[in-house]
Amino acid sequence: MKTTTPVMPDQHDLFVDAQAVLAGGVSASMRLHPYLGRPLYVDRGEGAYLFGLDGTRYIDFNMANGAALLGHDHPAVKKAVIQGVEMGIICAAETPYHEQLAARLVAIIPAAERVRFSSVGTEVTLVALRIARQITGRTKYLKFDGHFHGLTEAWLYKRENPLDADSPVVPSSGGVPASGADDVVMVPWNDVAAFEAAIARHGDELAAVICEGIHYNAGCIPPEPGFLELLRSRCTEHGIVFIMDEVLSGFRTNLGGVQAQYDVIPDLTTHAKALANGLPLSSVSGREDLMRALAPTGPVVHSGTYSGHILSVLAALATLDALSEPGLYDRLNATADAFYRDLQAIFDRAGVPARVQGMGARFGIYFGITEPVRTWSDAMGHDHELNRRFAAGCVERGVYFHGYTRQGPPGHAGFSLAHTPEDFAETLSVVEAVARELVA
Ligand SMILES: Cc1ncc(COP(=O)(O)O)c(C=O)c1O
Incomplete structure (x- = not known):
């Protein structure tokens, strides 16, 4: 032959x-x-x-853009996925494993009183903003130059010249309406004076302040001492929902993420990537009174055929077991x-x-x-x-x-x-x- x-x-x-x-x-x-x-x-x-x-x-x-924190082809994660395959790859269905995983996250993540699973990071940062807008009745939000929260419309704006304090906010992608920039207040990370000025001007109009707790999407820029605390206290004073996007920073320095490391607890927080070690899974979690705004208990829509996919949920349980090793x-x-x-x-x-x-x-x-x-x-x-x-x-x-x-x-x-x-x-x-x- x-x-x-x-x-x-x-x-x-x-x-x-x-x-x-x-x-x-x-x-x-x-x-x-x-x-x-x-x-x-x-x-x-x-x-x-x-x-x-x-x-x-x-x-x-x-390492899979940060998703594979345990390494590729991790044996326990693989075994969990096989378990899901043997269950029939059921999707669009709730199982006891969803509750188990949510309970683990509530125990691990300081801000998490209630958890909602989804599929990718991009989706949950948007849902977090939607909750913040519903709760506050406001539409504007403050984000920081270059902080990455996914590629949905809300996050596709930049200051035209980040080196110029007065530079206008403009779309950072084709197909994104310039009018959306009216809702965006953008300031440099770690710049106390610029943040205070933005709060003095817009504090009572802001639905949310969102940040990467550590700005890894620009390499690695940690918060200066006191900066996260400042965000936390101004949000509380002005009734702004503080969202910490831990899609990338979550599980990176410790189990509870940046919020545990700095002991600064946001109102809402988002996770993905390392959560399921390479399987698509994300979560938005936070204060019970805010999370109640989500359907079916509240008016904020979120659902999806693949949200909390069984393969990913089982992979996440195995991942958290491995990450919890003393x-x-x-x-x-x-x-x-x-x-x-x-x-x-x-x-x-x-x-x-x-x-x-x-x-x-x-x-x-x-x-x-x-x-x-x-x-x-x-x-x-x-x-x-x-x-x-x-x-x-x-x-x-x-x-x-x-x-x-x-x-x-x-x-x-x-x-x-x-x-x-x-x-x-x-x-x-x-x-x-x-x-x-x-x-x-
Ligand atoms: C901080 C942060 N938020 C959100 C996202 C979007 O996540 P995904 O790629 O899962 O949609 C990313 C992705 O790199 C991220 O780093």
Whole structure:
């Protein structure tokens, strides 16, 4: 019998072919790696690794945009999914597992008195805003420059020039009405004076203040001491609903998220990504009196065929079991601190202008910047050409850093609990070689 060895398509050819049938050649625009000029095509994932179509092993520092905190193909998560498959992949149905998972979240997440599941992060941030508008009877909301809350209409605005305090708010996407900008008040993160001025002017018109507790979507910009507390107290004073979007920050530094870490409790909070370790699941949760506004008890609509899908709910229960292991976050944070310190030391030794900022399992590398990055505008100085050369040099040597954008601040990177000391050591020696190349 004649056998043929399968020929692996070249990644560039695949991308060309994909463009003939997939819009833009991808299923999500941010999967096009802006520095590689194509997506990374993968065959499978395992632990800390992605395997390319030709079998190349990459140590992964994207980890499914932060969803796979336990690592790819985690055995307990896989077992949970198989349990859901054996239950008949029932969707659009409630089970006792939904109640169990909600009870776990109520126990873990400080703000959560009631929980509503959905499928993706984008959906729950919008539902949180809808609840806030219903409760307050107001329509305006305050968000921070560059904070990412998904790609629905409400969040698709930016200040035209974030370096200019008086710059107007305009749509950040085609197809988004300019008139929606009238509802948006936008200020720089960590800027007390700008926030106070916005509250003095709009405080009694705002339905919500929303933030990423740690601004990971611009690398990693933690709140300055007292900043979250300030948001909390001004929201209380003006009857504004304070929404902390923990879609990315949730479970990253500890089980309770940023709100537990800083002991600042929002009125509503949103989770997704690491919640189900790679399965699509999100939640909006918060104060009982606010959550009661949701249908069927209240007038705010939210429902969906796939909301709280059984495979995802079971995966989340398994994920929370794994994340609840005593001492896990002490180890995670110690690993994180050592890794970020070692990365910074390599750049410093090699003379590469770069700043590493990380908290817990997620971090950002700012190229061309050596001072602390406190605000989004600080991060605007990121050198994308240097980042391109870094990412390309690493991927050539089997270490994968994703690229989200070619403009403005860098995206975020992260590791998983499956990364071993050997993986970190190998990564550091690759980074060392690439750093030397960058300055050669
Ligand atoms: C903070 C934050 N909120 C919301 C979202 C949207 O989540 P999803 O991609 O699941 O729609 C993201 C996604 O990156 C995010 O980082």
